[in-house]
Amino acid sequence: MSIIEIIQNGVIQGIKSLYGADITADQVTMNSTRKEFEGDYTVVAFSFARIARKKPDDIAEELGNYLVREVEQIERFNVIKGFLNLSLSNAFWRSFLMDVFQDEAYGRLPANGKKVMVEFSSPNTNKPLHLGHIRNILLGWSTSRILEAAGYKVVRVQIVNDRGIAICKSMLAWQKYGQGASPESAGEKGDHFVGDYYVLFEKKFQEEYKEWQQRDEARQLFASHSENGQNEEAFFKAFKNNYFNKYSRLGAEAKEMLLQWEGGDEATISLWKQMNSWVYQGFDETYRQLGVEFDKLYFESDTYLLGKDAIQKGLEQGVFYQKEDGSVWIDLTDAGLDHKLVLRSDGTSVYITQDIGTAQKRYQDFGVDKMVYVVADEQNYHFQVLFEILKRLGEPYANGLYHLSYGMVDLPTGKMKSREGTVVDADDLMAEVVAEARANTVERDTISGLSEEEQEAVIRQIALAALKFFIIKVQPRKRMVFDPKESVDLQGQTGPYVQNAYVRVQSVLRKGGEQDLSPAAGYQQLESQEKEMLNMIYGFPGLVQLAAEEYDPSSIANFCYDLAKAYHRFYHDHSILNAQSAEAKAFRLQLSQAVANVLRHGMSLLGIEMPERM
């Protein structure tokens, strides 16, 4: 039983014995005592005022006396304005520390026998990954790590959007203008190489469009279609898609290519495979740099026809209804949603059809209890609809579906816009933070004793810690502003700050960790800062549980920062190796080790590594 439960039970029994009332554990509001007061845990007495028909202060006083008398671990209490602050005994903290300080897996919860799938990244194959993907990937990866630590078996997947008109544009541009070039011949990463052809297509298309706008055909269209007062520029901007579909030569060629792809044309398929394989090589490199991997990749080219069977079955069950034109719909108005099309009148799929089929396939493949989709918040409505449909189809995993929705990443200058060239490329960004970390490390000259490779590894660890922490510390739901200048900061509330606390511990342990730590058992007067850290460490497993339940890695990041901060302060205020007694020294070495373990574990849940020196 945790100390929190022990206290809660004590309170329940105390209320019973003092006032003859029965209460439950969730009626006992408890939290860690705030730093400015003495104590470890605080029980709020206000809620008992009605039951006991006494003033909160009096209740707290009586309850405090009861708890000190009846609960072994509680040693003292004080009452301030209806808050009962409880101090645990030094013996309790000492034995807790003794139990955990060598446990590197502390915070890992026992296996719960459940399996969860986490889908993240899910890029298109026509251009390289950017900052938005990075937030997605870091959220997906850290969430999957946290779920693992909370006892789940985790399957990491992505759905690769490898088909459609976009990749055809890249293919067509390469075919027309590429002259047989390859990433090798161009000396370029595969995903960037293919992305360049996508951009080239857009450029050529714009040129074609501009030229067409001067022709009679276009002039007449503008004259007859332009709404009252709409100027030429606005008209042609709005008309772009129409032009692509009905008039453009390049558009027609791209669409023709898509048809050939769908028809299984050999040359087209072979070109498609070639282009995509270049892209995958590029993606793999980016994933490797970020330190993430997947258990299984789903490709849209395999799944885009899935789901039709499910629609048919649902139609028979009456979940869906068919209109006269043959299109199939679902009425979700009683769930506060809308009518939604699930199959076109020509019998072809829409996006959601595919998602239904893919969910079913995944369940067949892995038999998961839960599925988490890491997708930006622009698709909130889509996932509400999808989950409601899967529920009505009676899918066994329907209650375990979760859309891990996250806000878009903005730049200090505003939104990222590909057309304005403000999109922050993932590879460029990583190179930038590494360069910054390298410059800093060289200037500090702290690790020049290490080999070249070791130095480079440490620099990368620092750089990625800065980048990852900067992004993960923000709650997923919130939109965030990404300032590239701040993301390479290595001081303050940053990943390297947390790493530095860990590195300090390692340095101390190298100098004094070999000795016998058993005198720690005789350490009597714990400092408040020591208890503060122990209290935080004590709460770590519960936080892992909570972070898993709420799919919220930011809480782990903030915890790591708070613990590192507490350690930095302690380290400054108190001597460890030159402590006043052998008991204090041993205890502090244990405590340092415990802090380091929790920091390393906590940061590993975010996909952040700890260097031994920095």
Next chain:
RNA sequence: GGCUCCGUAGCUCAAUUGGAUAGAGCAUCUGACUACGGAUCAGAAGGUUGCAGGUUCGAAUCCUGCCGGAGUCACCA
């Protein structure tokens, strides 16, 4: 326009899910080791938590109404 999310210090973010005097970092200013790593620590300054009501012993948090921002409302993905 309907629905959803967001609004906290100049800036970037917290706030133990309704608890105590709303906390950190950055930026600004001032300090700290003849000491275990200064990527550190301490201090100053910075707030009507968008606004107005309501519920409550207690509200940044819950309810209502406004204001501002974002997203979405395709036989697109």
